[in-house]
Structure formats: structure tokens, C-alpha cells
Amino acid sequence: MGAALNFTHTHRLKSLRSSKFSYLEMTKVVCVTGASGYIASWLVKLLLEAGYTVKATVRNLSDPKKVAHLMAFEGAKERLHLYEADLLKDGSFDSVVDGCECVFHIASPVIQSVTNPQTQLIDPAVNGTLNILQSCKKVSSIKRVVMTCSMASVANNYNPLKPDVVIDETWFSDPNFCKEIKEWYALSKTLAEKAAWKYVEENSIDLVTLHPGFAIGPLLQPTLNLSCEGLLRFIKEGKEMLPGGVYRYVDVRDVARAHILAFENSSAIGRYCLVGRVAYSFEAADILKGIFPSLNVPLNTKENQPSYPPYQVSKEKAQCLGVNFTPLEVSLKDTFEILKDRNLLSF
Template sequence: MVGKVVCVTGASGYIASWIVKLLLERGYTVKGTVRNLNDPSKVAHLRALEGADERLHLSEANLVEEGSFDSVVDGCEGVFHTASPVFLSVSNPQIELLDPAVKGTINVLRSCKKVSSIKRVVITSSMASVMFNYNPLNPDVVADETWFSDPVFCEEKKEWYALSKTLAEKAAWKFAEENGLDLVTLHPGYVIGPLLQPTLNLTSEGIVNFIKEGKQLLAGGVYRYVDVRDVALAHILALENSSANGRYLLVGRVAYSFEAADILNRIFPSLNLPPNTRENRPASPPFQVSKARAENLGINFIPLEVAIWVAYLTQLRGGRPDRLLDLMARSRSRSAS
């Protein structure tokens, strides 16, 4: 793919950073957007990637400013729209989540509509736009790409992040159909794996909190795990595979939180994690998520055990096995100061 030009919005994010890395490795020229070019925590790790000096061009863009993406998508063959706020707790859902997600998506698509060279737009959606509905869940259920979250359900449950992803996806498909854009949406679950950015993202922080304080990863206890490297690769395959279309769910394994804790206890016993004493552990997950379309796209999901090991016990930058403990120590130091 040497010489091809693509755009990645929200390039400094957890998933987006990996998309940029893999794109550069494949010879693409990447035009990435960030909110602040002067923030080293947002751009330094991108500029340090192999090939970045020659083929990575970063610029600022604002999700809610119409036309903000016009210049950055100009001349591109593909656009990866990953930029969207991720908050589980907000005081003003409309301003903090819904407007940036929905208006931001439409702003990007409006810019893409103006560029005849763009062959496909790939949007990073979420399992949050799939699973939040009234569908019953039991071990015999297999969620697939025909599932959609219900906005009414999301509002009733005050699941504002899920609502933002649901409304943004709905708006994206409507715009694409009305304007003849070739669109693919990807729906990752709880993303784990190695960090490229210097700060903890939300999902990595969940593991750190468990290790530091013995907290369960999040309330609910059931997770749809996927490795960030699988998610990034799926984005690129969704662009490169001419037959790719529609929605793709990206979940390597549905597992209870105690299963992840057991894995951490086995591979890093020196952390002295509190043992999980839950009795009558279920023998099977409460539901399954179909892998068929993702596997047809070319994804061979990394096992959960490997994803957790690589994510939290090693770090790609230098292969440091103490990286997680360093992050924890700095977090404690900030709390104490």
C-alpha cells in the first residue's frame, strides 16, 4: 500500500495509535488529527513511530466544528474515524457525549462527501451500539451484527455512552445511504492490550484499579474482551478488502471478571491479588458474540490469556515487564501530592 494516503481522526487515542502504527508499517501516508498539537502526551508517541518522520502528518481538528476536517481528508483514499469521547460518568450527556459523537461523525462524513478520491470510510463504533437493548441474554444466545442497541433502553438505564455510540452509528448509516458513501462500522468490546500512548486509557485503568485496590474491573462482572491489535488490524482490513461491508463485531471472548483475575493471579502471583472466593461460578459465559464476520475479514483473535499478559506485564516500548507497576507508582505519587 506504499503511496496511498489515508486519514485517522483522533489519532492519539488508544485504538487509533495502533491503527496509525500498522498503517505506517504497511507503507501508507497517514494524515492524523488531534485536538492539541502542543500536548506531548498526545503526539510524542505518534511521532516516535517508525516511518512517522516521512509519512505521518498531524493537524488539529475539532469534532463539533463544521468543515474542520475538510483539509485533512482532502486527497485521501480512505478515512478512519475513531475520534469520539469515552466517558462512563458525565454531568451533561448532551454536551459531553452526544453532541461530539453524533455531530462529530456527521462533520467528518460531510467532509468526506466533498472528496472524490475517498473510496471508503471506516468508523470505530462499539459493542455499546449493539448490546444495550431488551433482548434476553442466556448461554444459548449469540449476539451478531443484526443486533442494535435501543435508544429508549439506553435513556431509561442512563447509559449515555451507549446512547452516544448508538445515535452516532444510526446517523452515520443514514448519511452514507443518502450520499452514496461506502461505509463500514467496527464494534469492539472491552479493548485491552499494550499501550502506545504514555497515559492509561479507561479500559487499562480498570485492570490497574483491580490490582491496586482489589476492585472488580467494572460493575456487572461480564466483559466482551478484544485485543487492541486485533481491533487495529480489523480497521485496516476493512479498508483494504474490497468486499468488506456493513458492521463487524470485534469480541475475542466473553468472560466473567473473575476469569481475568484468575489469569492475572496465575501469570503474576507476586502481585498478591485478592483471591476470588465467589462460590458456584458459572460453567459457561452468559452469552456469546459471533466471530464469523470478523474471522471472514481475516481476524484470528488473540487469546485472552495472551492479551492480558502482553497488555499488563510487558510494554512494546522497550519490552519493560515493570511498565504497569511504574504507571501504578506514578498514580500513587500523584494521589499523595
């Protein structure tokens, strides 16, 4: 069973575990897994601001890096309840999803350099997803599961990416291709999504999957997430995080809002790509130079770069859901202002 933490009554931990959560009946109750992460932290914040009661999981309730920023959100004392849960432990999420109308499943390892892809990425992603869905199957109150997937489970296949190509929700990553190019994170997300769709089809669970690209924007958690760390490394060292310097940018706040829209819009169905703009890294560098003239960014090599987009990702379905994508200029500005405030950059 998950271990619960109520901010205002921590001494009631034992009773909360066995409670039927009558104190949650005043508002809509939802669950967020992996709540301390980059996207999930924003989702918890926006859900609380919208009046939801949130039951959220973290890996370690005793780690202030996992819980302190969540506890500081407006409404957290009244409507945020934290649990400790293990993706690989059967039944670990039973008490968390109990009484919820929606489960936002975000928890999944994001690691760039791995020594054992199976244990570090694939097992937690696939088995963790199935574990959560099995818990959801037991709860009649759940109306929908919204799962955070990735463009990594959409665009990694044998289709050539050319300027005239438009990636959309009909695309699927190929596990064999992921293995060939040793994209283990993409493989984990691809297999997890495939397992999820198979399970919900067999068990009549309403599932919507969201596929964000390279998420940037302000950080709420105290630690650097992988995408913001990669952006920081590019600016400071000129090192590319992705091959070819092509990034499918999306603002983290847009991704969080899309999760809520995917639950609240009863007509939401299937998969949704979430990419605001596909751009080369030199384009991001140019934008940052224009906003922060004193920022030391890599030399502008625009004259040696293509003048056309590498390819496109369709926004049509996401916009029909109600997603309004934040301009890349705004996302970059807000990201780097946070990095400056944390003394990770000087300009």
C-alpha cells in the first residue's frame, strides 16, 4: 500500500491509509504519479489552482527535494495528499487511485546514459505502467487514465525525416529501429505505450496518451531535469543533446495544461502530439542572443545551416483539444531567467 502524507495532519498518517477519503468528497479527486518531476510538478500546481484534490506519488516522502516544492503550492495544505509508491511493486498504487476520477500517469525513468537498459528504463516504464493500470481496473470511480508518453514513442522509425514530412498521431516508433540506434529511452516509452494500449483494450479502460517533445520552461522542482540540463549544457559548452541539433520544443506549462484538458474534455480520444515548434539549436541560440545580449551562447553558425525547418509535427489534434502553444521565445526566456535566479547562468 502507498504511504500517505497529509500536510496539516501528518500525525494522522495511519488513519489516512485506511480512510475511505470522505474528506476528499468536496472536490474532484485525481491522482498524479511521479509528482516531483518536471511536468508532474506543473500539473499538480495547475490542478490545485483549478480546485482539484490531488493524491500524488513520490519515490521518497522523506526527501525534501521531492516534496518541499509541492508542499509550497497554493492549496496544498488543504487538497494535496502525498504517497510513497514503487512502480515495480504490485498493488503499490491501489490506495492512491482509490476514489479518484482520473489518474495522470507520468512516473517513468528519464535517463540519457544507461548501462542496463532493461532494468534502468524498460522494466520501470512497462511494468510500472501495467502496475498502475491494474490498480485502476479495481476502481469503479475512475473515468479516464491520462498517460504521459513522448514523441520518442512516435517518431523513432524507418521513415526519413525531410522538410516536407509532417509527423502526426498516426506515427509509431519501431522497437527494432530503437534498438538499432540504441535509443533506449525511446524503446522504453514505445514498449510502455504499446503495453498500455493492449491492456486498456482488453480491460475496457478509457485511456488518452500525450506525447510531448523536448519540454522547456520554468522549473518548479529544485533539481535540473534532463531537458533543461541539456539546454544549459548547450549554452555553456556548445554540446548538443540530440543528434543533428534538431529539437521538438514544447513548453512544460502547455504540457501540464494538456493533461487537464485531456481529462476534462469528454471527447478526447487516442494520442496527442505536443510540439510547439521544431527548430535547430542555432535558432534557439539566436533567440536567446536577442533576448539576453550579454549571455555567452555558442557562436552563430546560421550561415552554414539550412534556412528551412527540418520537418514538422502536426498541431491540429492538440489544438482541437484546446492546447494553445507558447511561443518558443517565451519558453526560452522564462527558462533562462529561472536558471539565472538559481545561479546556474550569469548574464
